[in-house]
Amino acid sequence: MTESSVAAPAALDKAAPVYVAGHRGLVGSAIWRRLTAAGFTELVGRSSAELDLRDRSAVFDFFARTDVSVVVLAAARVGGIAANNAYPVDFLSDNLQIQLNVLDAARAHEVSRLLFLGSSCIYPKFAAQPITEDELLTGHLEPTNEAYAIAKIAGILHVRAVRRQYGLPWIAAMPTNLYGPGDNFDPQASHVLPALIRRYDEAAQHGLPSVTNWGSGTPRREFLHVDDLADACLHLLANYDGDDHVNVGTGIDHSIAEIAGMVADAVDYSGEIRWDTSKPDGTPRKLLDVSKLRATGWTPSIGLEAGIASTVGWYRDSICAGAPT
Structure with a gap:
């Protein structure tokens, strides 16, 4: 299918199963809270002990047994500068495996709506400020987290390719630096x-x-409360359908x-x-241009x-x- 044949998303059914991958993490738990508050009644979550998203056969089996209609891919291996710099192989390999397995399984089972969450570290180290979505792949990345960034860039292109080849109305959002309840406060691995x-x-x-x-x-740096991000995610799922990823932030650093x-x-x-x-x-400096997000009618509140x-x-x-x- 071509880009012009991508189906427009239907209104979200609050009784339909919604899978939040990474529902116990900082982002996933906030999205879970927001969906619950909005009245969604069939939320699906699996801990890493219950489902290792790096295990391709386990992921495909999960999708075969769970008839989800919406996926929010918030699962990822994350960490601060020290962790990213010390373990680049782990950040690249784990995140690529998680993304490939979830996205491929969701596509194979024709999940009707999917939101992929990345990070503002996808942009070049010396990108023009504030950073527009068009800055992607225009320069060298920050060396201390380039492995994580490359994995997230691959996810953006994967979503874009699914839209073009299969016509599914999947979208991607790139949050700025996040904080809030559920964050990682470990001195060796935190942001x-x-x-x-x-x-x-x-x-x-x-x-x-x-x-x-x-x-x-x-x-x-620009910081966004994770509850604001969760609200933006629900807003985008209900109101946005485009090939380009969307920056999610405050526009203030x-x-x-x-x-x-x-x-x-x-x-x-x-x-x-x-x-x-x-x-x-x-x-x-890393300040996002959030004009595209604001044009959809959303602004942060915290x-x-x-x-x-x-x-x-x-x-x-x-x-x-x-x-x-």
Whole structure:
């Protein structure tokens, strides 16, 4: 089939089975909450122990036994700069296997609607700012996470190819940096914002005189609360059908130093903030152009300072409260 023969998506049936791949992760759990709140009654989820998405035969068997009509592919191996830099083979191999297996099985069983979620790291390190969707494949990637980025780029092209060859109205969305309840706060594997929350909260609890952060503090980053992302995903499934992926963000960025200050305020830390410039900064700036998303009628509702404060509360209640003393 040609691009012009792609079928328009029908309105989402809230009684039809919806499979959220990765439903226990940061993104998947937020999407699950949002779908539940919207009245979807047949949500399908499998933990990694129940279904290893890297196991192709197991994935195909799952789709054969589960008559899902909508798939949200939020499952992925994720991590911060340190983890991506140390384990590029794992990030490339695991994510390619997950994507190929789920997308191929969904296509074989003619899943009528699918949303593939990637990451803003797909764009070149020195892309023009703010970054439009057209910047994809126009330059070199950030070396510290290029393996993960390549896997996500492959997913975008896979969705685009399915639309062209099979006429299924599948779509892809690329979120900016995410944070919120359910995030990974492990000091060796977390992204920048949860890493800062843990570091500053521990410093506040132990009365440490200073906190040292990676890099110079000058790179600028955009952050989106994961509940806002979940709302945007449901909105796109109901309102968007196009060959191009869609950026999902706020259109506002801050320096890492400014973010660190917000986190310090949220945990009530007043000590000295230091910067270890021997550690990598990563991409100097990464701000998404969200014009395409806004044209569909969606905007975020959770401000960054309020979102950080609520995430600190969740971290203390859910992570610190369960930590051994």
